[in-house]
Amino acid sequence: MKMLKKEVGRFPVGVWIAIVAILALFLGWGMQAYSLFDWDGALYLGLQNERFTGDAAERAWAQESWGVAMADMLWPLPIGIVALTGILRRRFYGFAAGLMELSIGIYFPLVFAFQRWATYPETVVVAIFLWTIPSLLGIIGLWENREYFDE
Amino acid sequence: MLEPTLITWILVVFGLLFVFLPMLFIQLLMVLRPHSQKTRDICIGKGEDWRDKTHFRMSFGAGWADLVIWLPLLAAGSIGVLMGQVWGYALWAASGAISVYINIILWFSEREYVYPAYGPLVYYTYFWGFFVYWGVAVVVYSVLRLVTI
Numbered sequence: 001m002k003m004l005k006k007e008v009g010r011f012p013v014g015v016w017i018a019i020v021a022i023l024a025l026f027l028g029w030g031m032q033a034y035s036l037f038d039w040d041g042a043l044y045l046g047l048q049n050e051r052f053t054g055d056a057a058e059r060a061w062a063q064e065s066w067g068v069a070m071a072d073m074l075w076p077l078p079i080g081i082v083a084l085t086g087i088l089r090r091r092f093y094g095f096a097a098g099l100m101e102l103s104i105g106i107y108f109p110l111v112f113a114f115q116r117w118a119t120y121p122e123t124v125v126v127a128i129f130l131w132t133i134p135s136l137l138g139i140i141g142l143w144e145n146r147e148y149f150d151e
Numbered sequence: 152m153l154e155p156t157l158i159t160w161i162l163v164v165f166g167l168l169f170v171f172l173p174m175l176f177i178q179l180l181m182v183l184r185p186h187s188q189k190t191r192d193i194c195i196g197k198g199e200d201w202r203d204k205t206h207f208r209m210s211f212g213a214g215w216a217d218l219v220i221w222l223p224l225l226a227a228g229s230i231g232v233l234m235g236q237v238w239g240y241a242l243w244a245a246s247g248a249i250s251v252y253i254n255i256i257l258w259f260s261e262r263e264y265v266y267p268a269y270g271p272l273v274y275y276t277y278f279w280g281f282f283v284y285w286g287v288a289v290v291v292y293s294v295l296r297l298v299t300i
Binding site for chain 1: 202203204205206208209211212213214215216219220221224237238241244245246247248249251252253255256257258259260290293294297298
């Protein structure tokens, strides 16, 4: 765990890991924002899986995915902005918001995994490697460096 | 040390009675007996059935994720804050953030189906509202306590 406290450039390694994990989550929030803006375009790019024009089951999944995308804009995205700003400014509020953001980064891919493993296993694996594991490592990195943050 | 205050105790007791214990019971039912009538009566409404496979899978996924991540964070955070530990507030803030997050999703994906059956009093209290109120309160309170260290 000492490695996580080693300073590399401006930040310790653990803080860098948290920053990268939060940026990876921003990639997800960006994909969700684009989906809300242009659902058909998101389907074309493979960011979403279900159409609002499909059969009843597909429409239900699309409605659920739309709800998740909207929730992502209202809660984790603002928390992520606060977290990134605070971490870059070395403030304690950034540490606290970072823990919240990264917890959501662990939680939702797991909901997704238990929901959709049978239908979209590849997407589940991508979500776990892109968000769950980096978020878990980011939490460990932040926690190991908690004294690093002022205030 | 962050000594527990009256607000700490109120949030711990409220969280235990209206968030942790009900969700532990419901989500255990959800993952152990997902298709039983009792599970459906509690999760959807008396005599109701899953709207479709999507509705069931969403609830099933949330059930597992709550048991694996959210409820352990909530329990560990509550113990930590009562012990006056900084990590307790950090875990509490994380569990509060998850509580608000999943309930925003439910607002958009489920409200139109369950609200008519339960009505405003039940919906805005123990069915949905308590989870949001508790989550917001815990996030705000934890951050306020953590920044005073």
